[in-house]
Amino acid sequence: MRELAMGFFDSLFLSEEPTRIDEALKGVGPCVTTDMNAELTNTFTREESAFIPGRLIADNAILAFESFHFLKHTMQLLSREVERRCLYGVRVCREAPSISHLFFADDSLILCRADRKNAETIKGVLDLYQDASGQRLNMQKSELFFSPSTGVIEQNEVTQILAANVVSSPGKYLSIPAVVGRNKTMTFNHLKERIWKKFKGWKEKLLSYSGREILIKAIAQSIPTYHLGLFKFPSTLCSSIEGDLARFWWGYSGEKRQIYWVAWEKMCWSKQEGGLGYRDFESFNLAMLVKQL
Structure with missing residues (x-):
């Protein structure tokens, strides 16, 4: 049972020592200012101490957790590639804005053209994120979905680069189909x-x-x-x-x-x-x- 449990959680959480952090943070505006940093590094007073009856020890870390949460969700790696015209999103109509990615609570949806340039750009962004954060992507749980107009050659090329499973339907999110057709x-x-x-x-x-x-x-x-x-x-x-x-x-x-x-x-x-x-x-x-x- 111990080996089964360890094998299960090892397949869920994969990580390693982070690298390339400076490269990943390029173009990301600082969230913690000098004044904020000075306040965070000050010595706690007795009123701010966690060792007071009725107060949790985690209360002192709320500001730090909020700052980290904000930093995590403002990583504009994909948006930076869109600005460089290395990644092209999709449009629902000509006048609509281009959408390259959608981030949900525990799912991420990346939208792009089915060609080598876009696939290699996404691969580079994902590799950079893995190296900088130390988190490893589980490609067995990642899926590729192509539109019916995508040729077989393009599908094979993108699949070979991203090394993910190809599905005929993107499934559902919050009990709603990810793709809703005309019917x-x-x-x-x-x-x-x-x-x-x-x-x-x-x-x-x-x-x-x-x-x-x-x-x-x-x-x-x-x-x-x-x-x-x-x-x-x-x-x-x-x-x-x-x-x-x-x-x-x-x-x-x-x-x-x-x-x-x-x-x-x-x-x-x-x-x-x-x-x-x-x-x-x-x-x-x-x-x-x-x-x-």
């Missing part, structure tokens, strides 16, 4: 399937209408909320999801559905107007998208 109905159909899977786990025959109302409002309608705030859903997909909600509300037996005594549109009215206050998904989608303006 959004197919892209987000998994949400409809997820809602219906929830319905199959509930026995509507054993639930009162009040119980069904709570389940629909609290669980089923909340599943696609995050996605509705980012993308404009097709009307057909919204209608299909609402159809599944109505099917659960009125009851179903296998593929046979019950009679719908009231239209779903009227059930979306507020209770003061005689409805049940369900969401109109298309209207809710537009309301969520307005927040982006």
